[in-house]
Amino acid sequence: MESKNKTVIKSMSLLNLFLTRPQLTLNEIVELSQIPKTSVHRMLASLEEMRFLDKNADGKYSLGLLFLRFGQLVSERLDIRQLALPVMKVLRDDVGEAVNLIIKYGNEAMYIEKQDTNQPVRLYTAVGRKSPLYAGDSRIILAYLPEEERDRYVDQTELKPLGLGTITDKKKLREVLDKTREQGYTISKSELENYTTAISAPILNHSHNIIAGLSIAGPDIRFSEERLPELIDKVKKAALEISMKLGYKNTTW
Known part of the structure; x- marks a missing residue:
């Protein structure tokens, strides 16, 4: 060694x-x-x-040109916080819930920026916290990875239960990932922490590659079925706004 x-x-x-x-x-x-x-x-x-x-x-x-690729990835991941923060603040003020910015970090996800809610009861998520790609709001990143990379991750990863709603069946997880790609967002309930709900949408670059995930999260009591359509729409629009700042053109998720 x-x-x-x-x-x-x-x-x-x-x-x-x-x-x-x-x-x-x-x-x-x-x-x-x-x-x-x-x-x-x-x-x-x-x-x-x-x-x-x-x-x-x-x-x-x-x-070699490999450094150009690495440099572009690093640049995008550093710039994404600056680009996303104003949008995150507006979204937080609009929906009154915590807003998180998540990136892929190795074989996990990492929260790199957050805007806390002013609600007295809140979901605490620290910047720098890591979570598995298969659970919670991080799943949006897994859903938008290249198919081969996504399949390899699911094949090789043990789906450990982290909360009451964590998906531990690989067949079901694949179905949820496919549905996420189709609808452009994902909802998780009690997957990372019990009695919480998160809605996340993808942030894509000019090449339509996933760069980050944007989510709102909080206690499930504030995420009623009647309120979900409005929250989904606002998270998707905020993620699209950030994506367009990165050069994303097509407004169809």
Whole structure:
């Protein structure tokens, strides 16, 4: 394990050389890094294979397009909070319930922004809290993942009961995910915490990829069947407004 860690550190030191230089030859990398040429050659081959580096016809290396993809994802996830916050505040004031912004974080979901309600009885959700993708308002993200990724997650994940309403049957979960895609929102009741309800809608980018989920949540006593249509409409419209700020064009979920 120690040798592997050293290899990772050395590989990172090679990548750091490109922070100030757009292109480098093998010999230039050896000279700048002070790492033996055979080791550098081996690490460069691995970095090129993993698309962290590209090599042109002249044998010069540069940072690979994979970094552009990573950079775009990081940028979107950082910008999403700033873009979403004004919309979240309006939505919170309009419906009088807590509003959450959720992103995919590894194989889980994470709450990255929230607007608390002024109601005396409220659902407490902390920024930074993680939850499984299969339960609660986080499920909106799972529903909008690419089909292959979504199926792999369901196949490999144990659906543990977290609340009275947590879906633990994989067949039922797949049906709910399909329905969520069709209707453009999902409702969860007592899935993460008992006697709570959450309604969430997807935030999509210009490529129609899921970037985040927007939800309103609170005690189920305030989410009556008569009130649900109004709340669903407002969450979907707020999520669409944020999506359009990210370049999303089609207004059909």
